[in-house]
Amino acid sequence: MPEPTPIPTELLQFAMPPTHETVEDERRYRKERLVAALRLFGRFGFEEGVAGHITARDPEFTDCFWVNPFGMSFKHITVGDLILVNAQGQVVEGRYHVNQAAFAIHSQVHQARPDVIAAAHSHSTYGRALSSLGELLDPITQDVCAFYEDHALFDDYTGVVVDEEEGRRIAVALGPHKAVILRNHGLLTVGDSVDAAAWWFITMERSCQVQLTARAAGKPVLIDHHNAVHTREQLGNDLVAWINYQPLYQQIARSEPDLFN
Numbered sequence: 001m002p003e004p005t006p007i008p009t010e011l012l013q014f015a016m017p018p019t020h021e022t023v024e025d026e027r028r029y030r031k032e033r034l035v036a037a038l039r040l041f042g043r044f045g046f047e048e049g050v051a052g053h054i055t056a057r058d059p060e061f062t063d064c065f066w067v068n069p070f071g072m073s074f075k076h077i078t079v080g081d082l083i084l085v086n087a088q089g090q091v092v093e094g095r096y097h098v099n100q101a102a103f104a105i106h107s108q109v110h111q112a113r114p115d116v117i118a119a120a121h122s123h124s125t126y127g128r129a130l131s132s133l134g135e136l137l138d139p140i141t142q143d144v145c146a147f148y149e150d151h152a153l154f155d156d157y158t159g160v161v162v163d164e165e166e167g168r169r170i171a172v173a174l175g176p177h178k179a180v181i182l183r184n185h186g187l188l189t190v191g192d193s194v195d196a197a198a199w200w201f202i203t204m205e206r207s208c209q210v211q212l213t214a215r216a217a218g219k220p221v222l223i224d225h226h227n228a229v230h231t232r233e234q235l236g237n238d239l240v241a242w243i244n245y246q247p248l249y250q251q252i253a254r255s256e257p258d259l260f261n
Helices: 023-043 100-112 125-131 143-147 164-174 194-217 225-235 238-255
Strands: 053-057 065-067 083-085 091-093 118-122 151-154 179-182 186-191
Touching: 023 053, 023 065, 023 118, 023 194, 023 238, 053 100, 053 194, 065 100, 083 100, 100 118, 100 164, 100 186, 118 194, 125 179, 125 186, 125 194, 143 194, 143 225, 151 164, 164 179, 164 186, 179 194, 186 194, 186 238, 194 238
Parallel strands: 151 179
Antiparallel strands: 053 065, 053 118, 065 083, 083 091, 118 186, 179 186
16 A cells, blocks of 8 residues: 655645625624624633623724623623724614723723724633732743733722723733733733634633642742743734634534524
């Protein structure tokens, strides 16, 4: 029997972010990915009452963003439930109210960062726990190196964020980074796609869990600066985040197809 013939690499399938021929197609795509991310957040237990929100910038009206409705469970949201909010915090499409904290934070992040398509924030357990320490993530695993010198600390807490000035301060703290730890509050991540922002949040939450667990067990060994930077360059861009997220998207899309309604 002859040796198997290798299949040319150009014939092998590998998912990459799609391109869209019309703004309507891109809008529908972003909304579907937004709902899938919200469903995943619900599945992972990132909900805490009515707190938490993910936003996606509209591809046509770029000063507006799509967001989950106030008071609706992440686990039940469909594409038809999403609301579109303008730069003044007014709902311009949809049937529900907007979470004022979502507007106060996300509007300022989207305004300060034109490169950001999506932003994610929720009151996840380990993110809140680490945020209470008022410190950054340490480079103690390969995965967390994606955030090495690419996340910040908003070292303040003044209560529930309901005004734009507080949102501006958070946006300033975020700066050019992919994530910010809001002291005594939780995590906020951003990306050039919904998938990237959602992946950064999920893996950041897990990194918080690992750091807290490792410290409880002993003294973690840090990855040195050179290797941490090198690993970030390999793992820390939004395309890698998008690729890492695809198995999660496949899981939720196949198991909960009603999200597309």
